[in-house]
Amino acid sequence: xxxxxxxxxxxxxxxxxxxxxxxxxxxxxxxxxxxxxxxxxxxxxxxxxxxxxxxxxxxxxxxxxxxxxxxxxxxxxxxxxxxxxxxxxxxxxxxxxxxxxxxxxxxxxxxxxxxxxxxxxxxxxxxxxxxxxxxxxxxxxxxxxxxxxxxxxxxxxxxxxxxxxxxxxxxxxxxxxxxxxxxxxxxxxxxxxxxxxxxxxxxxxxxxxxxxxxxxxxxxxxxxxxxxxxxxxxxxxxxxxxxxxxxxxxxxxxxxxxxxxxxxxxxxxxxxxxxxxxxxxxxxxxxxxxxxxxxxxxxxxxxxxxxxxxxxxxxxxxxxxxxxxxxxxxxxxxxxxxxxxxxxxxxxxxxxxxxxxxxxxxxxxxxxxxxxxxxxxxxxxxxxxxxxxxxxxxxxxxxxxxxxxxxxxxxxxxxxxxxxxxxxxxxxxxxxxxxxxxxxxxxxxxxxxxxxxxxxxxxxxxxxxxxxxx
Ligand SMILES: [Zn+2]
Numbered sequence: 001x002x003x004x005x006x007x008x009x010x011x012x013x014x015x016x017x018x019x020x021x022x023x024x025x026x027x028x029x030x031x032x033x034x035x036x037x038x039x040x041x042x043x044x045x046x047x048x049x050x051x052x053x054x055x056x057x058x059x060x061x062x063x064x065x066x067x068x069x070x071x072x073x074x075x076x077x078x079x080x081x082x083x084x085x086x087x088x089x090x091x092x093x094x095x096x097x098x099x100x101x102x103x104x105x106x107x108x109x110x111x112x113x114x115x116x117x118x119x120x121x122x123x124x125x126x127x128x129x130x131x132x133x134x135x136x137x138x139x140x141x142x143x144x145x146x147x148x149x150x151x152x153x154x155x156x157x158x159x160x161x162x163x164x165x166x167x168x169x170x171x172x173x174x175x176x177x178x179x180x181x182x183x184x185x186x187x188x189x190x191x192x193x194x195x196x197x198x199x200x201x202x203x204x205x206x207x208x209x210x211x212x213x214x215x216x217x218x219x220x221x222x223x224x225x226x227x228x229x230x231x232x233x234x235x236x237x238x239x240x241x242x243x244x245x246x247x248x249x250x251x252x253x254x255x256x257x258x259x260x261x262x263x264x265x266x267x268x269x270x271x272x273x274x275x276x277x278x279x280x281x282x283x284x285x286x287x288x289x290x291x292x293x294x295x296x297x298x299x300x301x302x303x304x305x306x307x308x309x310x311x312x313x314x315x316x317x318x319x320x321x322x323x324x325x326x327x328x329x330x331x332x333x334x335x336x337x338x339x340x341x342x343x344x345x346x347x348x349x350x351x352x353x354x355x356x357x358x359x360x361x362x363x364x365x366x367x368x369x370x371x372x373x374x375x376x377x378x379x380x381x382x383x384x385x386x387x388x389x390x391x392x393x394x395x396x397x398x399x400x401x402x403x404x405x406x407x408x409x410x411x412x413x414x415x416x417x418x419x420x421x422x423x424x425x426x427x428x429x430x431x432x433x434x435x436x437x438x439x440x441x442x443x444x445x446x447x448x449x450x451x452x453x454x455x456x457x458x459x460x461x462x463x464x465x466x467x468x469x470x
Contacts (some may be wrong), residue, residue, distance in 0.1 A: 069194060077136045418439075
């Protein structure tokens with residue numbers, strides 16, 4: 001790219017003045033001096049002290065100078081519907097649609113575009129929006145070698161080290177069109193030494209990592225909605241894994257009779273302890289008593305609610321947890337057991353305000369070898385139809401490798417949504433949703449077959465909260 005004489009002078013002046021630890025303002029608050037647009041130039045304006053983009057698809061790059069290692073800071077504010085981005089130094093080609101390089105997404109609620117603000121686009125998705133339309137938020141990006149860290153309002157969302165170092169060049173802002181406007185202000189850069197050490201190890205590229213990347217690029221919400229902080233797994237460790245593996249998490253607390261949380265007060269305390277963290281906050285409803293233990297208000301604090309069909313009372317009055325062989329005893333009549341299981345599972349889907357059916361179609365150990373025979377097409381159809389009718393997503397459960405392929409295919413054909421879910425017992429078995437990622441390929445699942453809280457239909461507590469304790 002050819003620089004004008006003025007830009008060359010600007011570049012020389014900037015390098016002469018700026019020591020390695022000084023902040024360089026990129027925007028003077030009054031006009032677009034130092035910036036050049038590719039695409040619809042009219043989309044960009046300086047107005048009221050901020051830099052506005054509205055309407056057209058356009059990239060505005062900072063021509064003043066190039067950066068290698070640096071910290072970039074800005075504030076941004078979105079109107080509903082707009083998606084925008086910040087390109088990290090990349091080779092800008094005149095006339096090209098956009099630069100080749102990394103993009104930090106700005107998207108606080110665009111419909112069906114799941115990678116929210118702070119995502120390293122198509123590489124590391126952020127799914128729970130860390131900012132909201134209409135409010136200013138602060139975006140910080142630190143680039144050192146092949147490592148990039150992204151923070152929104154001080155919270156670390158992305159910490160990614162690429163196996164190959166990226167191209168270096170110019171910083172750019174992008175407007176991707178859409179209905180509203182996006183504003184930027186306080187744009188500034190602080191160069192870091194060329195030899196500044198990258199803080200992390202390069203991302204590992206195995207089959208699962210490749211599947212996660214493909215799903216991320218394909219607009220799947222790559223979120224493990226069923227993670228537990230158990231056996232000493234801390235939130236900090238879970239979030240570090242989330243950044244390492246490129247998977248979002250929903251952290252769930254078990255709520256119900258004899259479980260860690262037994263009332264509204266406990267539910268509120270858990271929610272409070274997780275507030276503002278870059279993960280979803282989930283309620284795992286336990287047993288069938290939970291609806292009489294929690295109010296709609298307390299349940300509504302959570303991003304979503306899920307339950308399984310593993311705790312119920314049979315037709316002879318025996319309450320059992322079906323994963324505990326001692327409580328199940330010997331099943332004398334598997335057909336009768338299956339009939340009851342299907343009745344209970346559909347009953348839960350019909351009558352409980354839940355968003356996700358987890359550990360779906362689980363059968364006790366002693367029946368597992370006959371899973372495919374016992375889950376007849378008719379039984380599968382009853383459960384799948386109840387899930388679809390009641391807008392309950394079905395978990396692709398990593399711990400039990402459930403449900404089986406026939407169930408997944410039937411659920412897809414019926415129009416059900418799916419989620420990834422591990423149901424880990426501690427730090428050692430918090431996987432990477434391998435089973436669900438495999439089901440995408442095996443059953444031909446698409447991005448819009450996947451659940452996102454509140455995106456396809458209102459949350460369960462909104463639709464059916466009247467079933468809960470008053
Ligand atoms: Zn669980």
